[in-house]
Amino acid sequence: MNDLGGLKYFLGIKVARSKQGIFLSQRKYVLNLLAETEMLDCKSADSPIVQNHHLAMHLNQVPTNKDRYQRLVGRLIYLSHTRPDTYAVSVVSQFMHSPSEAHMGMVERILRYLKSSPGRGIMFSKNDHCRIEGYIDADWAGNITDCQSISGYFTFVGGNLVNWQSKKQKVVALSSAEAEYRGMAK
Known part of the structure; x- marks a missing residue:
């Protein structure tokens, strides 16, 4: 070696x-x-x-x-x-x-x-801490072709960005609250 x-x-x-x-x-x-x-x-x-x-x-x-x-x-x-x-x-x-x-x-x-x-x-x-923080957002029926929502999230560990994603949801949400909830659950 x-x-x-x-x-x-x-x-x-x-x-x-x-x-x-x-x-x-x-x-x-x-x-x-x-x-x-x-x-x-x-x-x-x-x-x-x-x-x-x-x-x-x-x-x-x-x-x-x-x-x-x-x-x-x-x-x-x-x-x-x-x-x-x-x-x-x-x-x-x-x-x-x-x-x-x-x-x-x-x-x-x-x-x-x-x-x-x-x-x-x-x-x-x-950093001197290891807190885990997450942020999410979703748009309701953001895709004009199939009316599916798009969710995005960020995850921080100890103040450092470690995970992020933006993805179309699989199911059509009936409201913005449902789109946000589905994004958060995912």
């Missing part, structure tokens, strides 16, 4: 240690993704998705390159290991089987957002 020293990179994730804690980021991965898509010189976006986006499957949609779309969304899913802004990625991943130009435009907006903050990641700070 060889001692290779402290961990610096692991599967494209940079690990930086300091007195404050451990910082995980995928800056190089983001920059390589932007270079591959020729978006290093593009104008950056301030958010990964527009509010009230209403993305859906339409009968008259203009199809886009399915292989390219699936490859880009797959790379964005891998990027979500160190970035908690996963809602936009979960939205575009719903259209992997039949993407349109509008869906590809949303993927490009996510890439422009990544350009504005390529080094963003997760900091695990040293």
Whole structure:
């Protein structure tokens, strides 16, 4: 066995240690993704998705390159290991089987957002407590195609973000309270 020293990179994730804690980021991965898509010189976006986006499957949609779309969304899913802004990625991943130009435009907006903050990641700070805190939110009938709600949650242990997810609920909720309750129960 060889001692290779402290961990610096692991599967494209940079690990930086300091007195404050451990910082995980995928800056190089983001920059390589932007270079591959020729978006290093593009104008950056301030958010990964527009509010009230209403993305859906339409009968008259203009199809886009399915292989390219699936490859880009797959790379964005891998990027979500160190970035908690996963809602936009979960939205575009719903259209992997039949993407349109509008869906590809949303993927490009996510890439422009990544350009504005390529080094963003997760900091695990040293804290003197181990409290567990959880936060959840759900939108009622957020998906315009099937009226299903979308829930998102964050879990903190000792003040550090350790778990997050954004997912469409399996059942149609009849009210916003029911959507919130189902999200919390899940």
